[in-house]
Amino acid sequence: MGNTGNDYKKIIDALVRAGSGDLTTEITLSTDDQNLNAIAREFNKMVNKLKATITELRESNRQMEAIVKRLERIFNNSGDIILFINKYGTIVEINKSVKDILGYEPDDLKGKHFAKTGLIFSEEIPDLLERFKIAVKKAVIKDKLNLTCITKDGVNLHMEAGLRLLKDEEEVEGIIVVLRNVTEHIQSDIRLKEEKEKLRSIISSIEDLVLIVNKDLHLVEYYESPSSRENFILASVKGYAGKSIKNFFPKSIASEIEKTMQYCMKTREIQQIDYPVSAQKKNLWFSARIAPVEDSNKSITGVSILIRDITEQVDMEKALEQAEEKYRKIFEQSPQGLIILDAEGRIVDVNKKLCELLGYKRSEMVGKDHLMYPFLTKSGKIMAMRKFIQRLSGKFVQPYEIEFIAKDGTVYLCEIDARPIKDEKGNILLLVVMVTDVTKRR
Numbered sequence: 001m002g003n004t005g006n007d008y009k010k011i012i013d014a015l016v017r018a019g020s021g022d023l024t025t026e027i028t029l030s031t032d033d034q035n036l037n038a039i040a041r042e043f044n045k046m047v048n049k050l051k052a053t054i055t056e057l058r059e060s061n062r063q064m065e066a067i068v069k070r071l072e073r074i075f076n077n078s079g080d081i082i083l084f085i086n087k088y089g090t091i092v093e094i095n096k097s098v099k100d101i102l103g104y105e106p107d108d109l110k111g112k113h114f115a116k117t118g119l120i121f122s123e124e125i126p127d128l129l130e131r132f133k134i135a136v137k138k139a140v141i142k143d144k145l146n147l148t149c150i151t152k153d154g155v156n157l158h159m160e161a162g163l164r165l166l167k168d169e170e171e172v173e174g175i176i177v178v179l180r181n182v183t184e185h186i187q188s189d190i191r192l193k194e195e196k197e198k199l200r201s202i203i204s205s206i207e208d209l210v211l212i213v214n215k216d217l218h219l220v221e222y223y224e225s226p227s228s229r230e231n232f233i234l235a236s237v238k239g240y241a242g243k244s245i246k247n248f249f250p251k252s253i254a255s256e257i258e259k260t261m262q263y264c265m266k267t268r269e270i271q272q273i274d275y276p277v278s279a280q281k282k283n284l285w286f287s288a289r290i291a292p293v294e295d296s297n298k299s300i301t302g303v304s305i306l307i308r309d310i311t312e313q314v315d316m317e318k319a320l321e322q323a324e325e326k327y328r329k330i331f332e333q334s335p336q337g338l339i340i341l342d343a344e345g346r347i348v349d350v351n352k353k354l355c356e357l358l359g360y361k362r363s364e365m366v367g368k369d370h371l372m373y374p375f376l377t378k379s380g381k382i383m384a385m386r387k388f389i390q391r392l393s394g395k396f397v398q399p400y401e402i403e404f405i406a407k408d409g410t411v412y413l414c415e416i417d418a419r420p421i422k423d424e425k426g427n428i429l430l431l432v433v434m435v436t437d438v439t440k441r442r
Contacts, residue, residue: 006030007029007030007031007033007036008036008335008336010027010028010029010040011027011029011036011039011040011043011334011335012334012336012434014026014027014043015043015330015331015334015432016419016432016434018043018046018047018050019419019421019432020419020420020421020422021421023047023050023051023054025047026044026047027039027040027043027044028040035333039330039333042326042329042330043326043330045326046323046326046327046330049319049322049323050323052319053316053319053320053323056312056315056316056319057316060312060313060316075095076095076096078095078097078178079097079100080097080178080179080180081094081095081097081098081101081102081177081178081179081180082094082095082097082176082177082178082179083095083098083109083176083177083179084166084174084175084176084177085114085132085174085175085177086173086174087136087172087173087174088113089113089114089115089129089132090111090112090113090114091109091110091111091112091113091114091117092110092174093110094106094109094110101151101157101179101181102119102149102150102151102152102157103151103152103153104119104152114128114132115128115129118150119149119150120147120148120149120150121147121148121149121150121156124147124148128147131145132175135163135165135172135175136172139165139167139170139172140269141163141164141165141175142163143162143163143164143268143292143294144160144161144162144163144294145160145161145163146158146159146160146161146182147159147161149179157181157183158181158182158183159179159180159181159182160179160180160182161177161178161179161180162177162178162179162180163175163176163177163178164176208306208307208308209222209223209306209307209308210222210223210304210305210306210307211245211248211304211305211307212293212302212303212304212305213245213261213302213303213304213305214301214302215265215300215301215302217244217245217246217258217261217262218242218243218244218245219240219241219242219243219244219245219248220241220242220302222241245257245261245305246258249275249288250275250277252275253273253275256273256275257273257275257288257290260273260290261290261303261305264290264291264292264303265292265300265302265303268292268300269292270289270290270291270292271289271290271291272287272288272289272290273287273288273290274286274287274288274310275288283311284309284311285309285310285311285313285314286307286308286309286310286311287307287308287310288305288306288307289305289306289307289308290303290304290305291303291304291306331349331351332351332352333352334351334353335353336353336434336435336436337350337351337353337354337357337358337414337434337435337436337437338350338351338353338354338432338433338434338435339354339370339432339433339435340430340431340432340433341370341388341418341430341431341433342429342430342431343392343427343428343429343430344369345369345370345371345388346367346368346369346370347365347366347367347368347369347370347373348366348430349362349366350362350365350366354435357404357406357412357435357437358375358404358405358406358407359406359407359408360375360407370384371384371385371388374405375404375405375406375407376402376403376404376405377402377403377404377405377411379402379403380402380403380404383400383402384402384416387400387416387418388418388431391418391420391428391431392428397418399415399416399417400415400416401413401414401415401416401438402414402416404435412437412439413437413438413439413441414435414436414437414438414439415435415436415438416433416434416435417433417434417436418431418432418433418434419431419432419434420432
């Protein structure tokens with residue numbers, strides 16, 4: 001039988017290293033203790049899964065960067081004026097097309113409130129301000145509107161504005177506006193063709209599938225890129241052209257999709273549904289974003305459905321949840337008392353062992369300043385404060401001994417060993433404090 005005390009130390013050291021972001025650590029024990037070996041196995045499994053998850057996240061970030069670059073090219077090369085207005089009405093970004101159409105340099109307009117740029121016909125400003133206020137407050141906005149813009153030379157141009165809310169979860173961050181000059185009234189069929197070609201160009205650069213459905217819920221058009229054909233393992237969408245779109249989706253979700261499309265056409269509100277698909281002995285997850293489609297008279301003609309494969313995102317979320325659950329088990333099953341402190345000295349969490357040692361409930365300790373809590377003697381508080389300050393200043397602190405007072409008045413001599421958890425800049429976020437009862441050493 002190995003040295004159990006040494007094995008305990010291995011587990012705690014590994015836990016601390018992992019908590020500090022070192023995922024190269026692995027626990028190898030020399031004990032016959034089944035509980036300790038079980039903890040070691042679970043820890044090693046957790047670390048391996050975390051490494052795999054990080055690898056997947058890096059790949060996801062790489063793909064996201066590629067998408068961002070493609071979107072930046074679209075933004076910079078667009079023939080329309082594209083601008084981002086934050087929730088306060090300030091123009092944050094605007095592309096170079098504003099120079100070609102209105103005669104302004106982008107820097108002439110950035111940082112100004114959209115209503116104070118001189119771009120908009122004065123009589124239309126009150127209505128636009130009211131629309132903007134409602135959009136930010138209620139997260140409801142009309143997809144398009146017509147307005148009159150004034151060039152730098154004082155010429156009035158009739159513009160069509162395409163509007164989209166930009167949200168962070170439920171909070172509106174701002175509005176993306178695409179301005180198009182329709183003064184010369186290009187023939188509707190030519191303009192429609194250009195829009196379709198532009199849409200095909202955009203779709204070809206992303207990994208989504210776009211379906212166009214009429215009011216009878218039949219598929220009338222679709223847009224797919226080579227990447228979307230690889231991602232979507234369902235039967236080819238081509239086989240559903242002219243047929244009920246309901247048949248394209250799994251039976252378990254088809255009725256809900258149908259009801260959502262009808263609701264979207266009725267309310268003109270964009271909807272989203274996430275749904276699973278079982279295929280090739282694995283579960284896939286997709287997100288369907290359903291938006292109303294209007295004709296030139298603003299009449300609803302159907303809906304567009306943008307389908308995105310979100311399997312990787314869902315799998316990552318599940319992996320993180322499992323990793324957090326395993327961390328909690330290791331934390332709770334530790335043979336040593338553990339206290340997690342924030343940089344202000346407040347108790348963030350304690351484990352079961354510490355609660356058993358001191359006789360306090362977790363709810364009685366969490367959120368309290370550890371130096372104000374009655375489980376330390378007066379001399380212990382002074383020493384703990386000194387060590388805490390030293391640790392926050394970046395100094396290494398050797399394990400030390402102080403007395404703890406249990407809820408029933410019992411005094412325990414405990415060894416304290418605190419390890420920091422830092423952010424990417426080296427700032428201490430948390431302290432993991434290991435409390436070992438060494439009363440028997442007296």
